[in-house]
Amino acid sequence: MATRDARLNPTAEKRSDHDCWLCARPLGRRVEWHHPVPKSRGGREVVPLHPICHRAIHASFSNAELERGLGSAAALRDHPALASFLRWIAGKPPDFHARTAGRRARR
16 A cells, blocks of 8 residues: 655646545545555456445455455445445545544454
Protein backbone atom coordinates (compact mmCIF):
# COMPACT_ATOMS: atom_id res chain seq x y z
CA MET A 1 0.00 0.00 0.00
CA ALA A 2 1.96 3.00 -1.24
CA THR A 3 0.94 6.44 -0.08
CA ARG A 4 1.93 9.29 -2.31
CA ASP A 5 1.41 12.99 -1.68
CA ALA A 6 0.32 14.78 -4.86
CA ARG A 7 2.87 17.53 -4.19
CA LEU A 8 5.67 14.95 -4.41
CA ASN A 9 4.27 12.77 -7.18
CA PRO A 10 3.64 14.39 -10.56
CA THR A 11 1.51 11.44 -11.67
CA ALA A 12 -0.79 11.92 -8.68
CA GLU A 13 -0.90 15.65 -9.37
CA LYS A 14 -2.06 15.04 -12.95
CA ARG A 15 -4.71 12.63 -11.70
CA SER A 16 -5.96 14.98 -8.96
CA ASP A 17 -8.76 16.14 -11.25
CA HIS A 18 -10.02 12.56 -11.59
CA ASP A 19 -12.37 10.69 -9.33
CA CYS A 20 -11.71 8.05 -6.70
CA TRP A 21 -11.99 4.54 -8.12
CA LEU A 22 -14.21 3.42 -5.23
CA CYS A 23 -16.46 6.30 -4.17
CA ALA A 24 -16.31 8.36 -7.39
CA ARG A 25 -15.77 11.62 -5.45
CA PRO A 26 -13.07 13.98 -6.77
CA LEU A 27 -9.60 13.15 -5.48
CA GLY A 28 -7.91 15.51 -3.01
CA ARG A 29 -4.29 16.38 -2.26
CA ARG A 30 -3.43 12.89 -1.04
CA VAL A 31 -3.86 9.93 -3.33
CA GLU A 32 -3.18 6.29 -2.55
CA TRP A 33 -2.72 3.63 -5.20
CA HIS A 34 -4.59 0.35 -4.85
CA HIS A 35 -4.13 -2.95 -6.66
CA PRO A 36 -7.70 -4.18 -7.41
CA VAL A 37 -6.23 -7.67 -7.65
CA PRO A 38 -3.67 -7.73 -4.83
CA LYS A 39 -0.05 -7.54 -5.88
CA SER A 40 0.62 -10.64 -3.77
CA ARG A 41 -1.93 -12.45 -5.96
CA GLY A 42 -0.39 -11.34 -9.28
CA GLY A 43 -2.20 -8.03 -9.72
CA ARG A 44 -0.41 -5.33 -11.69
CA GLU A 45 -3.03 -2.64 -12.31
CA VAL A 46 -3.21 0.25 -9.84
CA VAL A 47 -6.06 2.69 -9.36
CA PRO A 48 -6.25 6.00 -7.44
CA LEU A 49 -8.19 6.18 -4.18
CA HIS A 50 -8.72 8.52 -1.28
CA PRO A 51 -6.69 7.26 1.70
CA ILE A 52 -9.92 6.70 3.68
CA CYS A 53 -11.44 4.64 0.85
CA HIS A 54 -8.27 2.55 0.59
CA ARG A 55 -8.34 1.86 4.31
CA ALA A 56 -12.03 0.94 4.19
CA ILE A 57 -11.34 -1.70 1.52
CA HIS A 58 -8.50 -3.31 3.48
CA ALA A 59 -10.37 -3.08 6.79
CA SER A 60 -13.26 -5.00 5.24
CA PHE A 61 -11.61 -7.60 3.01
CA SER A 62 -8.58 -9.87 2.97
CA ASN A 63 -6.37 -10.16 -0.11
CA ALA A 64 -7.88 -13.59 -0.78
CA GLU A 65 -11.40 -12.10 -0.74
CA LEU A 66 -10.33 -9.30 -3.07
CA GLU A 67 -8.81 -11.82 -5.46
CA ARG A 68 -11.90 -14.06 -5.43
CA GLY A 69 -14.27 -11.63 -7.03
CA LEU A 70 -14.00 -8.21 -5.47
CA GLY A 71 -11.45 -6.87 -7.95
CA SER A 72 -13.79 -4.35 -9.53
CA ALA A 73 -15.12 -1.10 -8.14
CA ALA A 74 -18.68 -2.18 -8.98
CA ALA A 75 -18.33 -5.41 -6.98
CA LEU A 76 -16.97 -3.50 -3.98
CA ARG A 77 -19.69 -0.82 -4.21
CA ASP A 78 -22.37 -3.52 -4.29
CA HIS A 79 -20.97 -5.41 -1.29
CA PRO A 80 -22.92 -4.85 1.95
CA ALA A 81 -19.68 -4.47 3.94
CA LEU A 82 -18.97 -1.14 2.18
CA ALA A 83 -22.52 0.11 1.54
CA SER A 84 -22.87 2.16 4.73
CA PHE A 85 -19.33 3.54 4.37
CA LEU A 86 -20.07 4.71 0.81
CA ARG A 87 -23.34 6.36 1.86
CA TRP A 88 -21.54 8.10 4.75
CA ILE A 89 -18.53 9.28 2.73
CA ALA A 90 -20.60 10.55 -0.24
CA GLY A 91 -21.08 14.05 1.15
CA LYS A 92 -17.59 14.53 2.55
CA PRO A 93 -14.95 16.81 0.98
CA PRO A 94 -12.11 15.19 -1.03
CA ASP A 95 -9.49 15.60 1.72
CA PHE A 96 -11.76 14.39 4.54
CA HIS A 97 -10.02 12.06 6.96
CA ALA A 98 -11.35 10.00 9.85
CA ARG A 99 -10.06 7.04 11.74
CA THR A 100 -10.92 3.73 10.07
CA ALA A 101 -12.11 0.84 12.20
CA GLY A 102 -9.70 -2.08 12.47
CA ARG A 103 -9.82 -5.21 10.42
CA ARG A 104 -12.93 -7.28 10.82
CA ALA A 105 -12.67 -10.55 12.68
CA ARG A 106 -11.54 -13.47 10.54
CA ARG A 107 -13.20 -16.84 11.00
